[in-house]
Amino acid sequence: MRKILSVIALSAVMTVASVANAETIKIGVAGAHSGDLASYGIPSAKAAEIYANEVNAAGGLLGKQIELIKADDVCKPEIAVNSAHKLVTDKVIFVLGHICSGATKAALGTYTEAGIPVMSPSATNPGLTKSGDYPNFFRTIAPDDAQAKLAVDFTIDKLSAKKIAVIHDKGDYGKGFAEFAKMFIEDGKKAEVVLFEGVTPGAVDYTAVVQKIKRSKADAVIFGGYHPEASKIITAMKKKKVKAAFVSDDGVKDDTFIKVAGEYAEGGYATGPKDNSMNPLNKQAIANHKAAYNEDPGAFYIEAYSAMVAITEAIKAAGSTDYDKVTAALRSNWVDTPIGKIKFDERGDAIGAGFAVYQVQNGQYVEVK
Numbered sequence: 001m002r003k004i005l006s007v008i009a010l011s012a013v014m015t016v017a018s019v020a021n022a023e024t025i026k027i028g029v030a031g032a033h034s035g036d037l038a039s040y041g042i043p044s045a046k047a048a049e050i051y052a053n054e055v056n057a058a059g060g061l062l063g064k065q066i067e068l069i070k071a072d073d074v075c076k077p078e079i080a081v082n083s084a085h086k087l088v089t090d091k092v093i094f095v096l097g098h099i100c101s102g103a104t105k106a107a108l109g110t111y112t113e114a115g116i117p118v119m120s121p122s123a124t125n126p127g128l129t130k131s132g133d134y135p136n137f138f139r140t141i142a143p144d145d146a147q148a149k150l151a152v153d154f155t156i157d158k159l160s161a162k163k164i165a166v167i168h169d170k171g172d173y174g175k176g177f178a179e180f181a182k183m184f185i186e187d188g189k190k191a192e193v194v195l196f197e198g199v200t201p202g203a204v205d206y207t208a209v210v211q212k213i214k215r216s217k218a219d220a221v222i223f224g225g226y227h228p229e230a231s232k233i234i235t236a237m238k239k240k241k242v243k244a245a246f247v248s249d250d251g252v253k254d255d256t257f258i259k260v261a262g263e264y265a266e267g268g269y270a271t272g273p274k275d276n277s278m279n280p281l282n283k284q285a286i287a288n289h290k291a292a293y294n295e296d297p298g299a300f301y302i303e304a305y306s307a308m309v310a311i312t313e314a315i316k317a318a319g320s321t322d323y324d325k326v327t328a329a330l331r332s333n334w335v336d337t338p339i340g341k342i343k344f345d346e347r348g349d350a351i352g353a354g355f356a357v358y359q360v361q362n363g364q365y366v367e368v369k
Contacts, residue, residue: 024067028087030097033072044304051308077106084110101125101173121303148180161220165195169225177224227257282338306337
C-alpha cells in the first residue's frame with residue numbers, strides 16, 4: 001500500500017494531459033472548477049485525477065492510458081452546454097459530471113445525441129433519471145425526493161416541528177428539493193407549510209424573506225439550494241433572533257457554508273451522502289487524497305472517486321468502450337466503491353447509495369444518529 005501511495009503522490013503532481021500523445025481513453029471531467037461553487041467541482045476533478053493516475057500507474061485501462069479532459073461550467077446551464085460541445089468535440093467516451101443539477105440537465109441533451117454516457121457525483125434532481133429522457137445518465141448519489149423525505153421526516157419527527165417554512169433558490173436543484181419537501185409535509189399531515197417562497201440567488205440581503213419567516217411563526221425552515229444563499233439566510237435569521245431550526249440539503253453540506261456563515265452556522269442541519277468512512281475503500285480514497293494534496297478532500301470527492309471506479313470497472317467488464325456494452329455493465333454488475341457496493345437501476349440511480357442528516361457542531365458537520 002505504501003508503494004502505491006508513493007506512486008499516486010508522485011503522479012498527482014503531473015498533469016494527466018501529459019499522456020495525451022499516446023493512444024488514450026478520454027474521459028471528460030465537467031463541473032464548477034471556478035466561481036462560487038468551485039468547492040463542489042474541484043474535489044471531483046481531483047478524484048478523477050487521483051484515480052486516473054492510479055489506474056495509469058498500474059498499466060492503464062484496456063491497455064491504454066486514461067486521459068482526462070476537463071471542462072469548467074461554473075455550474076451555469078448556459079456554459080454547461082458549451083462545455084458539453086467541447087467534450088464531444090474532444091471525443092471523450094465518458095463524462096464524469098456535471099456537478100449542479102441545472103447545469104447537468106442543460107448539458108445532457110448534447111451527450112445523449114452524441115451517445116456518450118455521463119455519471120454525476122452530485123446532481124440530485126429526480127427528473128434527471130426518472131423522466132426517462134436521459135438513458136445515458138447515471139449518478140453515484142441518491143435523488144432529491146429521497147433526500148427531501150429524509151429532511152422532512154427528521155424535521156417533524158426529531159425536531160417536533162409543526163409549522164415549517166420552505167424556502168428555495170428557484171433553481172432546478174433547490175426548487176425541486178423544496179417542492180418535494182412541501183409535498184411530503186402536506187401528504188404526511190403531521191405539520192403544515194406556513195410559507196413557500198423563492199429567493200433570488202446572489203442577492204446581497206435576504207432580510208425580506210427572513211421577516212416573512214418570522215411572521216409565519218415557523219418552528220423550522222427547510223431550504224433548498226446552495227451554500228452562498230444558505231449562509232446569508234441563516235446569518236440573517238440568527239441576527240433577527242428567529243429561533244426556527246434551519247434544515248437544508250447536500251448543496252449546503254459543505255465546509256464553505258460553515259466558513260462563510262461562521263458562528264451563525266452553528267446548530268444548522270443539512271442532509272448529505274451517508275457516512276461510509278469505515279469502508280476500507282473509502283479510507284484508501286481519503287488516504288490517496290492526503291498523499292497527493294496533503295489535505296482532506298472536499299464535498300462529493302468520495303462520490304466522484306466512486307464514479308471513476310464504477311466507470312473504469314464497467315469498461316473492464318465490457319472489454320471495450322462501446323456505449324451499449326458499458327452501460328449494460330453498469331446496470332448488471334455490482335462493484336465495490338468507497339460509497340459501498342453499488343450497481344445502477346434501469347433509470348441510472350445507484351442502488352446502495354443513500355443520505356444521512358448532519359448538524360454543525362463546534363464548527364464542523366457531525367452526523368446526527
